[in-house]
Amino acid sequence: MSEATPVLQARQIVKRFPGTLANDHVDFELRRGEIHALLGENGAGKSTLTNIFAGLYRADEGEIFVNGTRTEIGSPRAAIQLGIGMIYQHFMLVPSQTVTENIILGLDEPRFLLNLPQAEKRVAELSKQFSLQVDPRAYIWQLSVGEQQRVEIWKMLYRGAQILILDEPTAVLTPIEARELFATLHSMSAQGRSIIFISHHLDEILEIADRVTVMQKGKVTAAGLAAKGMSKNDLARLMVGREIVFALDKARMDPGEARLKMENVRALNDRGLPALQNFSLEVRANEILGIAGVAGNGQRELSQVITGLRPVVSGRIHLGAYDLTDRSPGHIFDIGVGHVPEDRLGTGLASGLSVMNNLILRRYKQEPIARGIAINWGAANRISRTLIERFDIATPGVHTRVGALSGGNTQKVILAREISTRPDLLVAVHPTRGLDVGATEAVHKLLLEQREQGAAILLISEDLDELLAISDRIAVIFDGRIVGEMPAENADMEKIGLMMAGTKVDS
Numbered sequence: 001m002s003e004a005t006p007v008l009q010a011r012q013i014v015k016r017f018p019g020t021l022a023n024d025h026v027d028f029e030l031r032r033g034e035i036h037a038l039l040g041e042n043g044a045g046k047s048t049l050t051n052i053f054a055g056l057y058r059a060d061e062g063e064i065f066v067n068g069t070r071t072e073i074g075s076p077r078a079a080i081q082l083g084i085g086m087i088y089q090h091f092m093l094v095p096s097q098t099v100t101e102n103i104i105l106g107l108d109e110p111r112f113l114l115n116l117p118q119a120e121k122r123v124a125e126l127s128k129q130f131s132l133q134v135d136p137r138a139y140i141w142q143l144s145v146g147e148q149q150r151v152e153i154w155k156m157l158y159r160g161a162q163i164l165i166l167d168e169p170t171a172v173l174t175p176i177e178a179r180e181l182f183a184t185l186h187s188m189s190a191q192g193r194s195i196i197f198i199s200h201h202l203d204e205i206l207e208i209a210d211r212v213t214v215m216q217k218g219k220v221t222a223a224g225l226a227a228k229g230m231s232k233n234d235l236a237r238l239m240v241g242r243e244i245v246f247a248l249d250k251a252r253m254d255p256g257e258a259r260l261k262m263e264n265v266r267a268l269n270d271r272g273l274p275a276l277q278n279f280s281l282e283v284r285a286n287e288i289l290g291i292a293g294v295a296g297n298g299q300r301e302l303s304q305v306i307t308g309l310r311p312v313v314s315g316r317i318h319l320g321a322y323d324l325t326d327r328s329p330g331h332i333f334d335i336g337v338g339h340v341p342e343d344r345l346g347t348g349l350a351s352g353l354s355v356m357n358n359l360i361l362r363r364y365k366q367e368p369i370a371r372g373i374a375i376n377w378g379a380a381n382r383i384s385r386t387l388i389e390r391f392d393i394a395t396p397g398v399h400t401r402v403g404a405l406s407g408g409n410t411q412k413v414i415l416a417r418e419i420s421t422r423p424d425l426l427v428a429v430h431p432t433r434g435l436d437v438g439a440t441e442a443v444h445k446l447l448l449e450q451r452e453q454g455a456a457i458l459l460i461s462e463d464l465d466e467l468l469a470i471s472d473r474i475a476v477i478f479d480g481r482i483v484g485e486m487p488a489e490n491a492d493m494e495k496i497g498l499m500m501a502g503t504k505v506d507s
């Protein structure tokens with residue numbers, strides 16, 4: 001094989017799902033030692049293509065070459081044997097076992113299983129080589145999300161992966177962890193390994209990619225362009241064919257009266273352990289308060305106690321003068337609290353029901369949809385059409401099953417439903433997670449609009465760029481407490497990152 005032979009090449013790959021042409025004659029080429037970003041809107045076909053490389057899906061048509069040789073990748077095991085390793089977003093690690101045990105788990109050679117000390121030594125060597133610091137003897141449950149991701153990467157390196165595929169790896173990381181991941185990716189590429197990197201964060205792509213391939217609706221629209229010299233706008237234009245407004249104009253607003261007031265709230269998590277500890281905060285009208293934090297520090301419980309989905313142990317929660325502590329979710333909604341939950345298709349929507357049913361879910365007891373005890377379907381239909389138009393929801397029709405929509409459009413259905421009732425307080429949890437730049441822009445504009453119209457918004461997010469872009473104030477949550485708070489303008493990313501990791505910072 002010459003240096004110029006691509007380590008991985010796809011020719012004219014076609015993959016169909018019922019009703020969708022997910023990959024439409026895709027050509028793709030990965031060179032030795034490069035970091036190649038794969039970019040595209042939600043549903044463009046990126047994960048489908050990489051799942052074919054990882055042996056999870058079989059292509060309907062087309063050819064794949066590894067190091068110049070035409071190959072069938074029939075299973076994930078076959079992919080690993082060819083040196084292709086996929087790092088999943090939902091880690092496949094066993095919490096009750098150690099790092100080393102997880103790394104050697106599932107290996108064919110039984111001698112590794114017998115020789116744990118030797119495996120530990122080899123794992124430690126790998127960690128030094130790629131500056132991936134984790135104690136080989138630590139248990140998975142003791143590790144942070146970022147550390148668990150490192151273990152996944154080790155696992156692939158240990159199996160001899162020459163090609164690593166990372167599908168939105170930074171979605172779950174703190175800024176510091178993301179930077180460590182980038183350092184690792186650089187050292188791997190410097191040693192001749194090749195990396196396919198998928199992300200909706202254009203800054204990240206510009207920071208680490210050598211080349212970029214763009215997909216649109218299953219097709220490749222730009223193949224292997226050099227990333228050097230490109231701007232975020234160039235990438236956005238390649239992706240969506242129009243300009244994206246990165247700097248949102250956030251009108252100056254003086255916050256109004258206090259809307260949400262939480263005083264010394266304590267609550268437990270699902271395992272009965274303290275999740276919120278003497279938690280106090282205030283959100284005012286015309287204000288977005290952003291809650292920054294690493295997942296699992298009480299964010300979920302915070303949104304649940306406010307919206308009535310979880311009881312409080314002690315403390316009070318008020319909406320204006322109204323005490324909503326421990327009221328039912330329906331009641332809390334009726335007095336003016338909207339909720340964009342993190343699990344869109346769980347708490348957020350009934351995925352088996354139509355777009356219309358989901359849009360009117362909150363209103364079927366009210367005029368004009370309620371007609372006595374019956375539902376006025378004409379009105380329901382009319383209202384749904386208006387919302388679909390106003391919120392620009394791409395759906396074949398009002399009767400389409402909501403579970404069939406793309407991620408961005410699913411999120412718009414929830415926002416349309418929750419915002420159109422003009423809530424006094426909106427609790428938005430990871431409202432743009434996994435959404436492409438266009439959909440993210442739309443959601444941000446909607447939230448800012450609500451703020452200007454007088455809503456108080458509690459925004460819970462792990463995305464610091466998002467928090468900085470649309471919040472007025474940012475509070476950092478760690479271990480069930482607010483550990484710091486600052487105005488969003490001039491907020492110090494570095495400092496927030498440290499606070500998120502539990503490091504004490506003087507403010």
Ligand SMILES: Nc1ncnc2c1ncn2[C@@H]1O[C@H](COP(=O)(O)OP(=O)(O)OP(=O)(O)O)[C@@H](O)[C@H]1O
Nearest residue numbers: 017020022040041042043044045046047048049407
């Ligand atoms: N297992 C599946 N069954 C049916 N349809 C699927 C399946 N996987 C993907 N699709 C569809 O194929 C298309 C491409 O999806 P894919 O997940 O590859 O997009 P993506 O570019 O990774 O998007 P995102 O940025 O949202 O992750 C979408 O229309 C999706 O709904």
Ligand SMILES: [Mg+2]
Nearest residue numbers: 046047048167
């Ligand atoms: Mg994807």
